[in-house]
Amino acid sequence: MTNLTNYHSHCLYCDGRANMEDFIRFAISEGFTSYGISSHAPLPFSTAWTMEWDRMEDYLSEFFRLKKKYADKIELAIGLEIDYLNEDSNPASSRFRELPLDYRIGSVHMLYSPEGKIVDIDTPAAHFRELVDAHFDGDLDFVVRLYYKNLLHMVELGGFDIVGHADKMHYNASCYRPGLLDEPWYDALVRDYFAAIARHGYIVEINTKAYHELGTFYPNERYFNFLKDLGIRVQVNSDAHYPERINNARPEGLAALKKAGFTSVVEWHGGKWEDRGIL
Known part of the structure; x- marks a missing residue:
C-alpha cells in the first residue's frame, strides 16, 4: 500500500482507546x-471526549519523547x-496559537440550541434525530444552516491547517x-463553504473513519470533483481512535480521489506539508 500517512488520530489524552506510543x-x-497525533483540544467545560488543559504539558512532553525515540523509524x-x-473558543484563540504544535485541525461537533x-450533534443518526426534535423543534433546515454558518465562521477566523471531516x-x-x-439550497450551502475553504488555502481531509460502517467519506464523495476544480489540496485521514484503524479505508479514499482527477495528496515530510503523488 502507498501514501501511508495519517494525521487525524486520538489517543488516551482524549477519547482514543490506546496510548500515544501504541499508535506510533x-x-x-x-x-x-509519517504520522500525526491530534487529540481533541480542551473546551471551556469538561467533556468525556476532550483533553483537559492540565494535561497539555504531559501531552506535548510525551510526544517529543516519542519523536526522539522513533526518529530513525x-x-x-x-x-x-x-x-x-x-x-x-475556536482554533484562532490565542491560547491554542501559542502552543508548540506542528498543525491544527479545525472542526465543528457542537451547536447552541435556541x-x-x-x-453535540456528532452522534449516531437515530440520536441526532432525537436531538433535533428535542432541542430545535424538529427544524432540520435551521440546524443545517447553523452548522454551515459556524463552519464558515471558523474558516474566516482561521488558526488551523486542516478542515476536519468537512x-x-x-x-x-x-x-x-x-x-x-439533492435539495438546491443544501447544495449551495456546501459549495459556498468549499469555495471559502479554497480562498483561504486550507487542506481538506478525506475522513475515512465511517466508510466501512456507513459507506461514506467526509466530505461526501459527490463533491470531490468540485474540490479538484477549486484547487483544494487534500489528504486521507482515518480519524483513528484505535491503533488497528489507522489505515481504515485508505485505499478506497485514494481511489476515489484519483477517480475525481486528483494526482497528489498532502503529507508531512521534512517538518512541513508537501504534495506527494498518489501512487
Missing part, C-alpha cells in the same frame, strides 16, 4: 512514512483537533430527511 508503534509496523508530527464553539444549550453532518441530516443532499 502500529504505524511503524504498517510501514507508515518514522517522521512524527503533533497537532490538536480544535473545535469551533463560539467567538471566544435556548443556549450546547448540543461536512460530517451530511450523513445524519440525510438520514433525518432522505433526499436532502
Whole structure:
C-alpha cells in the first residue's frame, strides 16, 4: 500500500482507546512514512471526549519523547483537533496559537440550541434525530444552516491547517430527511463553504473513519470533483481512535480521489506539508 500517512488520530489524552506510543508503534509496523497525533483540544467545560488543559504539558512532553525515540523509524508530527464553539473558543484563540504544535485541525461537533444549550450533534443518526426534535423543534433546515454558518465562521477566523471531516453532518441530516443532499439550497450551502475553504488555502481531509460502517467519506464523495476544480489540496485521514484503524479505508479514499482527477495528496515530510503523488 502507498501514501501511508495519517494525521487525524486520538489517543488516551482524549477519547482514543490506546496510548500515544501504541499508535506510533502500529504505524511503524504498517510501514507508515509519517504520522500525526491530534487529540481533541480542551473546551471551556469538561467533556468525556476532550483533553483537559492540565494535561497539555504531559501531552506535548510525551510526544517529543516519542519523536526522539522513533526518529530513525518514522517522521512524527503533533497537532490538536480544535473545535469551533463560539467567538471566544475556536482554533484562532490565542491560547491554542501559542502552543508548540506542528498543525491544527479545525472542526465543528457542537451547536447552541435556541435556548443556549450546547448540543453535540456528532452522534449516531437515530440520536441526532432525537436531538433535533428535542432541542430545535424538529427544524432540520435551521440546524443545517447553523452548522454551515459556524463552519464558515471558523474558516474566516482561521488558526488551523486542516478542515476536519468537512461536512460530517451530511450523513445524519440525510438520514433525518432522505433526499436532502439533492435539495438546491443544501447544495449551495456546501459549495459556498468549499469555495471559502479554497480562498483561504486550507487542506481538506478525506475522513475515512465511517466508510466501512456507513459507506461514506467526509466530505461526501459527490463533491470531490468540485474540490479538484477549486484547487483544494487534500489528504486521507482515518480519524483513528484505535491503533488497528489507522489505515481504515485508505485505499478506497485514494481511489476515489484519483477517480475525481486528483494526482497528489498532502503529507508531512521534512517538518512541513508537501504534495506527494498518489501512487
